[in-house]
Amino acid sequence: ASDQNAPSCRCTPTESHFLCVNQLSDEVSTAEETCDDPLSFGGRVRAAAAEAPRVCTGTLKESERVCSNAKGSPRKRNTKEGERGISAMALATVWTYCVPLTIFITAACLVDTARCQAVQAENVTVLEGGTAQISCRLQKYDGSIVVIQNPRRQTLFFNGTRALKDDRFQMMLFSPTMVRITLTNVSVSDEGGYFCQLYTDSTHHQVATLSVSVPPEIPTVEVKQEAVEGGEAELTCVSPRSKPAATLRWMRSGREIPGVVSQQDNGKTFSVSSTIRIPVERKDNGAALNCEALHPSLGGQNRVRRYRLDVYFAPTVRIIPPSGILREGDSLSLTCSITGNPLPRTTQWSKINDTLPERAEISGPTLQIARLSQSHNGTYLCQAQNNYGRAADYYTLLVYDPGAVVETHSAVPYAVIGGVLALLVFTVICVLIVTIWCSVRQKGSYLTHEASGLDEHGEVQEAFLNGNDVSQGKKEYLL
Structure with a gap:
């Protein structure tokens, strides 16, 4: 502990776990004395740190061999009290010293991820209020410690044992190849990355991302401006909460009415609104309008709010x-x-x-x-x-009067008689027009022939024009 060159005063994580379970709390003072001697423990820590890259890619037996070598320093105490003191010291300082070396070994493992990979996580998407299954696949599991943590890095399960008091989490499967937990009544606050950590020679972890989808409720309709005959109706459809944001549309008689859409981010969810303005007449009173909310989580089953247009007149x-x-x-x-x-x-x-x-x-x-x-x-x-x-x-x-005789006429015969009279008048007018037209046409034809006759018979023309005396004698002319 007094050696500043030593990054920690303990062995590898595997050995630390071994030492920690030896809970010799009654000899903490002895442990502190042992730790004060750098050659008795600090030197062994430096040796373990130097071996870390090789330990990462080696087997569990190799890890145990390195730890064993670390404990066998030249200044090793042969007494039982010394060994027990080292174990007790590890218990007292495990949280102070285990973490730095763990990070050091993890960093070494990241150099070659393919060989260090020992756990795989699966991403999950679930509806709000549903049940999520978070699974971690283990590869070449050798009985090492498996830890499941939530997005806030709180430990949920430690080797299959519940560590966090939240009954919504249940351990469903803990096997050499798979660890699976369930989370019931999921909310958007549960969203994030869940850590699957495997403590072998080094710490391996993968993150299972939990995504929560929030389907919209049936939207509401707000009347922004009442509909008066000859004016406009202004209606707003509101979907207050969804994730991802819902799509709103107005429908009337199977046809979409374009609206002005606005969207607001509420942090975890979104609120959406769509406003329409339509001219209205008296005949539009009672017309059916639908506001539909579309969302990927609904599988085509849209949430619909039906609204009857109320037109005042x-x-x-x-x-x-x-x-x-x-x-x-x-x-x-x-x-x-x-x-x-x-x-x-x-x-x-x-x-x-x-x-x-x-x-x-x-x-x-x-x-x-x-x-x-x-x-x-x-x-x-x-x-x-x-x-x-x-x-x-x-x-x-x-x-x-009671005895008065009153003639009643049906309105229907009067209408028929009026129609017949109108037709007769129209017919008479048409006949008169045709008669006059034919008469004028015939007179024009007679005068034309008369003039033609005078041209052809000069004597007749002269007789008409000069007015010859009758005494000169009668003559007959053929016209």
Whole structure:
């Protein structure tokens, strides 16, 4: 311990393990005295360090031989107390001195990794909340110490024995060729490299990387701007947590609606949002929109949020009239049909330029008057209102005497008669146009032939033009 040239005051890791198990805690003072003599222990450490490169590539027996040579220094004590003192000293100083030489030997092993490789680790990817299997394959295992550590370099298992109190980790297999542990209820905090370490002549380790995939939950839809008839609707689809980041898309009637996508890194996971702005009309009220979250871990089974478009618009009002004529003593029932979003909660009935009859009863959108009389004649008005407008419709009531004869005409025959009359008028006009056109054409042809006749018969032309006296005699001309 007092020799500054000695990197440590102990033998190789294999020998250290051998010495450590000899727990002679009652002779620590003797161990310290033995360590004070550089020639009795420090020299042996230097010899072991010099042999480290060869020990790394040699067999276990060669390692034991080197340690044995290290213990056999010229100043070796032959007494039992001396040997036991060395063992006790190793126990007291194992954490102080074992680590430097271990690192030294490991560095020597890295010179030729192919020959030193004694353990292989397998990378693992698992869904959050699932179970991960971390496996370490051993090559030429000779019974040396095997240690499994988590990403924080905390020892989970030491030669198959649990070292960390975490019941989620279980040793499933410990054999000369394979060491396998399981981790249940995996979370993103468990992600990282798990170390498989094999302590032989030197320390060999491989890292099994655990990757945790976080599938997205069903996304949510946030209304950024309410949809009013003639305006725009602004909707945002949000997937708050996934790893890797989920892909969001809006769909309507099987067609994708392009959106503005934003992504935020939350450290271990990602949050994603997609915002759309679409023009809306009254007919779009109740239209189905889907926000889908796509992720590699879902295997094509997308997470879907279904949303019904809510378009606000002013109400419309229509009074449904009774069928037939109304006579004194009959009952009247008028229903006010109202649409709108939101639907008006109340309906207002009134009579223009008058008050409602005493016998009038209002039940929701319906107005009823029993035992009608001619005093009830007049115009009745139905009104409805919501936050986006007001609408009204009216009905004129005409009550007849009980014995009055009233001709009723169906609206359908009037429509048919009107159509027939229109067709007849159109036909007459067409006939007149054709007749006039034909008459004009025939007159033009007659005048043309008349002029042609005058040119061919000069005497006739002269007779017409000079006005010869009749007394000169009658002549006949063939035209």
